[in-house]
Amino acid sequence: MHVAIVGSGPSGLYTADALARLWPDVEIDVFDRLPTPYGLVRGGIAPDHQSTKAVARAFERTLSRSGTRFLGNVEIGRDLSYEELKAAYDLVVFSIGAEIDRPLGIPGEHLRGVYGAAAFVGWYNGHPRHRDLDPLLDGKALAVIGNGNVALDVVRVLAKTLAELADSDICAHAAERIGAAHLRDLYLIGRRGPVEASFTPIELAELGELQRCDIIVDPAAVSAEVGPEVPEKEVKVRQRNLEILRSFAARVGDPKPMRVHILFNAAPVAVLGEERVTGLMFERTRVVEGRAEPTGERFELPVDTAIAAIGYLTGPLPGVPFDEKRGRFANDEGAIEPGVYAAGWCKHGPRGVVGTNRTDAGVLVKRIAEDFAANPPAGGKPGSREIDLLLRKRNVRVVEFAAWKRIDAAEIARALPPKPREKFVTAEELLAAAGD
């Protein structure tokens, strides 16, 4: 059985793990377009959340299994086509995530100083594609639009002092810029109310621990209660969020040099400015049955930079059936075509934490096993043999697992303690560190 997994993030690697348990002799090639594995564990999860990133150790064991290969720096759709994968492997699983920022869809969003969270987070986390984002952090006010954990991450990283970031793996270029910024007011803005916010309580509470930052919440804005429309399993989390927000609203003490303002019930309707953002226009909303409804009342917020953290889309790949409306691969419970499946964010959209992908992978692999039992594959596919020939013919510089480990060791070796690693942030640097 020859298997190709496209994307070495959590969903791809948990799927590889589950497949290896199902079929101990399976040969798995895990492709990634980056020379580095682990997807958003490296390039998304906040640099000051090192304990969450430690899941990479388990993924390392998955990639070290004999019979599993890592083929980094190989982009499907560029270096190999969908048709070539289908011709070579009995089973193809796409797990390419959702790396494109969902647009705000309002006038002015293309002005200078407006960024999507995928790009901004990729910039501070050293994703080679976003290394040169060069975000404008020269003003006093910055808004983050979104009410999820990604929005919290962005605000927290910007609000921390360099001392607070010292034991994180934030990239040097980003730490330098954040350290030199003179931001005073950070706004965290949600379209809906505090009950609907999708923060997790631990991350929300963490905002309250920032050394140089006050958290400003209007007590009236957090007076709502969790209503009967909230699903039972969500009630505790929502109540805990409300408690934390109310504790922020009740705070007294000496003012700190920075402020995070948490605003609710404000839907962005326009980005203001001529060439560069100078402000945002919002319409106040009220929540009806969990949905934000406009009230007709508008207000403006002067800001120098705006970051939209409102969700992600998967980019289409030539030949792979795509659901344009939802921005992900067209699939039925993971099945794209016979022998082709989707896992993780490119299957169901950008939701869930790392661990969610593990549960999902188990369900997907059970489904694959059932499909293959009902319709056994014809067999006789060449697997890696054919793919290696194609890659060699096309002069693709494949970064295998041992080469990734050289990058890993070099990043750790060059970091100044207590920093755990200093990432290489361009393709050239990464390939140089990978060696021959």
Ligand SMILES: Cc1cc2nc3c(=O)[nH]c(=O)nc-3n(C[C@H](O)[C@H](O)[C@H](O)COP(=O)(O)OP(=O)(O)OC[C@H]3O[C@@H](n4cnc5c(N)ncnc54)[C@H](O)[C@@H]3O)c2cc1C
């Ligand atoms: C900013 C941010 C912070 C987060 N923080 C946390 C957190 O603190 N804790 C937590 O539990 N979860 C967190 N999550 C959620 C978690 O990261 C996701 O659940 C998980 O990464 C989704 O896994 P995935 O495999 O579907 O996608 P990804 O992790 O995005 O992996 C996709 C992989 O596919 C590769 N790829 C893409 N296109 C191609 C192609 N054409 N050819 C080859 N390879 C390709 C990419 O390079 C990438 O390595 C966070 C998410 C984000 C966005």
